[in-house]
Amino acid sequence: MTLLHLAGVRKAYGGNEVVKGIDLELTPGECYGLLGPNGAGKTTTLRLALGLTDPDGGEITLLDKPIPRDGRNARLRLGVVPQTDNLDPDFTVEENLLVYGRYFALSDALIEARIPSLLAFAGLEGRARSRIQALSGGMRRRLALARALVNDPALIFLDEPTTGLDPQARHLIWERLKQLLARGKTILLTTHFMDEAERLCDRIGVMDQGRLIATGSPRELVARHIEPQVVEVYGEGAAQWESAHGAPCDRRERAGETVFCYTHDGDGVLRTLQGRADVRYLHRRANLEDVFLKLTGRDLRD
Amino acid sequence: MRAKDLAPPRLSGRLFQVWRRNFLVWRKLAIPSMLGNLADPMLYMLGLGFGIGSLLPEVNGTPYITFLAAGTVCYSTMNSATFEALYSAFSRMHVQRTWDAIMNAPVGLDDIVVAEALWAASKSFLSGLAILSVIWILGLSRAPTMLWLIPLTLLIGLTFGSLGLSMTALAPSYDFFMYYFTLAITPMVLLCGVFFPVDQLPPALQQVSAVLPLTHAIELARPLVNGRAPPAPIVHVVVLAGYALAGLYLALVLTRRRLLT
Numbered sequence: 001m002t003l004l005h006l007a008g009v010r011k012a013y014g015g016n017e018v019v020k021g022i023d024l025e026l027t028p029g030e031c032y033g034l035l036g037p038n039g040a041g042k043t044t045t046l047r048l049a050l051g052l053t054d055p056d057g058g059e060i061t062l063l064d065k066p067i068p069r070d071g072r073n074a075r076l077r078l079g080v081v082p083q084t085d086n087l088d089p090d091f092t093v094e095e096n097l098l099v100y101g102r103y104f105a106l107s108d109a110l111i112e113a114r115i116p117s118l119l120a121f122a123g124l125e126g127r128a129r130s131r132i133q134a135l136s137g138g139m140r141r142r143l144a145l146a147r148a149l150v151n152d153p154a155l156i157f158l159d160e161p162t163t164g165l166d167p168q169a170r171h172l173i174w175e176r177l178k179q180l181l182a183r184g185k186t187i188l189l190t191t192h193f194m195d196e197a198e199r200l201c202d203r204i205g206v207m208d209q210g211r212l213i214a215t216g217s218p219r220e221l222v223a224r225h226i227e228p229q230v231v232e233v234y235g236e237g238a239a240q241w242e243s244a245h246g247a248p249c250d251r252r253e254r255a256g257e258t259v260f261c262y263t264h265d266g267d268g269v270l271r272t273l274q275g276r277a278d279v280r281y282l283h284r285r286a287n288l289e290d291v292f293l294k295l296t297g298r299d300l301r302d
Numbered sequence: 303m304r305a306k307d308l309a310p311p312r313l314s315g316r317l318f319q320v321w322r323r324n325f326l327v328w329r330k331l332a333i334p335s336m337l338g339n340l341a342d343p344m345l346y347m348l349g350l351g352f353g354i355g356s357l358l359p360e361v362n363g364t365p366y367i368t369f370l371a372a373g374t375v376c377y378s379t380m381n382s383a384t385f386e387a388l389y390s391a392f393s394r395m396h397v398q399r400t401w402d403a404i405m406n407a408p409v410g411l412d413d414i415v416v417a418e419a420l421w422a423a424s425k426s427f428l429s430g431l432a433i434l435s436v437i438w439i440l441g442l443s444r445a446p447t448m449l450w451l452i453p454l455t456l457l458i459g460l461t462f463g464s465l466g467l468s469m470t471a472l473a474p475s476y477d478f479f480m481y482y483f484t485l486a487i488t489p490m491v492l493l494c495g496v497f498f499p500v501d502q503l504p505p506a507l508q509q510v511s512a513v514l515p516l517t518h519a520i521e522l523a524r525p526l527v528n529g530r531a532p533p534a535p536i537v538h539v540v541v542l543a544g545y546a547l548a549g550l551y552l553a554l555v556l557t558r559r560r561l562l563t
Contacts, residue, residue, distance in 0.1 A: 013563070052405060053563055054306065072314060072410045080406035086399035090327040099326065102319040103407035151407075 002061045003028060003155050003186050004049055009058035011044055018044050020210035021058070026155070031177070031187040033197035035288075036207035037296055042190035043083060045207070046159055049188075050075065063155060076104060079148030083159040083190075085140050087132050093119070093143060094128040097150055104151040114150060121176065122146035138169030145176060156180065158189040162196060174199060194289040204288070208296045218288050225291045227251060229266035230284055234258040237278025245272035255298055262286065307558045311412040311551075320404060320417035321424070328425060339429035343378035344436060347371060350497065362499060364528055371437045372524040373496035375451060376458055378433050380516055383426035383459040384487060387466025388479045391418050395470065401561070411561055415467060415554050422463025423456055430455030437527070445529030454526070458519045461542050464549030465515075471556030490516040495524075515545040 003026040011019040019041045026032055034042045047053045049062055051071020060067035065074035088096050094115055101111035119125050122142040127135070135143065141161065148156055161177070162170040177187060177200055191197050197204050198218045206214040206221070214221055222228075227250045233241055234257050242259045246252055248268040249261035263269050266283055273281050328335060351367030361369040394400040401414050434451055437443055469482045493507060494500065494516035500508055511517050518538040525532040532538065 050406065054304075072312075072408050072413075075406065075408040078406075082402065082406065084399060084402075086403040088323075088400055088403070089398055090330070095326070099319075099323050100403070100407065102322065103316060103404055103409050105316055105319070105408075 001028075001154075002064050004063075004188065005059070005061040006045075006049065007059040009045070009048055009060060010056045011041075011048055011053065012056055018210050019048065019055075022207075022210075022212055024205065024212070026186055026188060028186055029181065029184050030202040031181055031189065031200050033201035033204045034188070034190040034207055035192065035194070035197045035204050035292065036190075037192060040207040040296075041210040042207055043159055046157055046188075046190060050078075050080065050157070076151065077154050079151065079153035079156040081141075081144050081148045081156070081158040081161055083163070085144065087140055087143060087147070089132050092129050092131055093124055093135070096132065096143065097147060100147045101150040106151065111150060114152075118146040118149060121149070121179075123172065136169075138165050138172065141165060141169070141173060142176070145173070149180075153185070155186045155188070158187065160190055160192070162191075162193065170196070194287065194292060198288045206292060206295055213295055214291070221288060221291050222286055226286045226294055227262040227264055228286055229263050230286050230290060231261040231263065231266060231269045231273070232258055232282045232284075233261060233273065233279050234281070235279040237276060241273070241276065241279055245269075248272065253293075253298070260290075262290070304559075307555050307562075311416060311554055312410060313416060314408070314410065314413055316409050317413035317417040317420075320409060320414050321421050323400075323404075324418075324421040325424070336428065336432060339378070339382050340432050340436075343374050343381070343429075343433055347374040347433070347436075365442075368442045368527065369524070370497065371433075371442045372527040373520055375430055375433045375437070375455065375527075376516060376519040376523050377491055377496045379426045379430035379455045379458045380462045380487070380490070380519070381426075382429040383422045383462040384466045384482075386422040386425050387418065387463045388470055388473075388482065389476065391422070391467060392470045392473055392476065392479075394418075395557075395561075396473075405561075411557060412554060415557050416550070419460060419463045419467055419550050419553065422466065423459035426459035426463065427456045430459065443527045443529070445527065447526045447529050447531070450526045451523055454519070454522055457539070457542050457546070461515050461519075461546040461549065464546050464553055466549075467553035468549050468556055471553055471560055490514050493517075495520045515542055518542050 004024065006022050006024040009019060009022045010017065022045055034045060036042050048055050049060060049067065051062065051068035051074065054068050062071070062074040063077050067074060088099060091099060097115050097118055098108065098111050119128060122145060124139060124143060124146070127139070132140065162173050165173065174196070181187060189200070201218065203215065203217055204221060205212045214225060216224065238257060238259050242252065248265050249263050251262040253260040261269055270283060273279060347370055351370045355366035358366055360366065404414055405411060431452065434448065438448065469479065473479060493503065493511045494514050495511070500511050500517065503511060518541040522532045522535060522538045
């Protein structure tokens with residue numbers, strides 16, 4: 001079965017091309033993370049895959065159905081957690097699940113049988129009769145996740161699932177997504193949080209300005225694109241240190257007062273810093289965020 | 303405008319579930335909603351009916367209040383469908399993003415728009431029915447031909463629900479709907495024979511009145527309330543159905559252009 005296949009997909013709005021030829025193929029049971037700054041085209045890519053907007057070029061197949069022509073039927077076996085909260089405010093928690101399940105032509109008996117386990121999964125036991133307005137942001141997001149599972153989908157799209165949540169709520173969402181992966185579900189998520197992508201995703205596609213500029217596992221991306229260690233140097237002496245001792249760095253970047261020194265020889269860099277009172281520093285392993293910033297630059301995107 | 307926006311609707315049976323969603327919300331607030339729908343037209347009908355009715359005892363051979371009753375059924379059905387298709391549908395489309403959530407399920411935008419039109423028709427049907435019951439209970443008319451008003455209110459509701467949805471598709475905010483009320487709904491209330499016969503108007507305004515849908519609704523409803531068969535009923539039904547279909551198609555085209563880009 002083809003879960004999702006995009007080949008050469010393009011989309012322009014009024015002459016401004018926001019998706020410039022995306023190729024993507026999901027494999028069963030994986031978590032694929034579309035990682036990119038704001039405006040990179042992540043949400044548009046999801047809308048294209050859902051059949052909610054027509055591509056200007058390229059081919060899309062979702063759950064064996066040609067998109068956008070047969071999007072409505074493809075979505076029978078799909079779950080979607082949207083970026084903005086669109087739970088139904090006129091209904092209680094359990095009514096939200098019941099009414100949403102009906103859109104999939106499921107019988108009330110089947111949906112009602114699933115509701116207790118969906119509520120347990122979302123950590124919303126005892127909240128069945130709560131109004132949506134009474135839920136916290138984290139609860140709403142978990143309910144949106146439960147709603148996306150009402151049809152027991154094979155594939156789940158999540159658009160920035162933890163944006164705006166506090167750390168406790170984020171960790172709980174991640175925990176639940178890992179459970180879904182363990183059950184064999186396939187996940188496509190968009191995010192601009194590196195730790196989220198790194199924790200959850202088997203494969204990552206870094207998206208910028210409408211293109212997939214790098215793909216691979218988090219580890220591969222770090223190994224392929226960046227030096228293994230980073231020393232961040234800051235303080236009033238950072239600039240002076242950089243001009244005197246920049247040499248052990250394979251690559252250097254400046255961001256305000258901070259010098260980012262990317263290197264294979266962390267100990268060599270640290271020796272030049274020891275005993276200096278005018279700088280502070282942090283030595284760490286390179287991570288996905290470093291890859292991301294190298295590939296997409298440090299400029300603001302909004 | 304893309305060719306795809308102009309295509310005929312593609313519907314699935316799941317559109318009924320969208321109608322059912324709105325019905326479920328309505329059921330929670332059914333009593334205040336019905337009272338709200340009834341109070342305004344009832345006050346007009348009884349206040350003007352008895353008040354003005356005492357000054358002009360008969361219009362074209364019927365008591366003024368009975369004359370007004372037929373107009374009130376049509377205009378309150380129009381109002382109820384219009385409010386539902388404008389404010390309530392706009393909330394679901396734009397403010398609460400309910401339509402977005404539904405479109406992530408296996409339901410298309412065409413399904414949603416048609417379901418909304420049917421829902422506006424259903425809801426206004428109930429308010430038309432409520433006025434009819436009042437007319438019957440007060441004995442303003444007990445003509446058996448009044449039963450024909452039951453399908454007629456459904457058609458009136460569909461006509462104005464569909465026209466309203468095409469406005470909703472264009473609306474940037476709730477304020478926009480004032481234009482529709484000022485330029486379309488209020489003129490219809492005053493020119494289409496709700497409060498007085500259209501032939502009292504100057505000829506130019508009569509010509510305007512002749513093309514407005516509410517006129518055709520009232521041309522059907524008034525004889526039926528008076529116990530007579532309307533002359534040339536087919537013409538009026540065709541005009542109302544024409545407005546309904548044109549409005550629904552326009553609503554489909556405009557919402558596709560708005561939401562599926």
